[in-house]
Amino acid sequence: MERLVFELESAAAPGGGRPPVLVGVVASGNLEVLVEPGAARAEASGAGRCRVEVATTAEGFREIWEAVLRDFAARRPLAGLSLSVNDAGATPAVVGMRLDQAVEEYLGQGA
Numbered sequence: 001m002e003r004l005v006f007e008l009e010s011a012a013a014p015g016g017g018r019p020p021v022l023v024g025v026v027a028s029g030n031l032e033v034l035v036e037p038g039a040a041r042a043e044a045s046g047a048g049r050c051r052v053e054v055a056t057t058a059e060g061f062r063e064i065w066e067a068v069l070r071d072f073a074a075r076r077p078l079a080g081l082s083l084s085v086n087d088a089g090a091t092p093a094v095v096g097m098r099l100d101q102a103v104e105e106y107l108g109q110g111a
Contacts, residue, residue: 048079
């Protein structure tokens with residue numbers, strides 16, 4: 001099991017104080033994503049940070065995880081959030097789908 005931690009720049013996520021959201025399943029070729037409030041840290045540029053922790057059974061793919069997550073953080077308002085990913089060998093397409101699903105559900109609460 002490999003554990004990866006990323007601190008990513010992103011736009012600020014709207015709203016706060018929402019309950020955590022868990023989507024997906026830990027099964028072969030799939031993953032689960034937990035989204036919860038994290039510590040918002042504003043940068044001088046006005047961008048914030050999002051923390052993503054990944055536990056994966058597929059070792060040696062840090063660069064691919066980083067590329068997928070940086071692309072995701074550039075497209076989504078994630079600053080101030082914490083994401084935890086438990087991966088069982090999901091492809092980048094499945095990772096992207098689950099991340100989208102989790103953030104959509106998190107941000108859609110109370111809307």
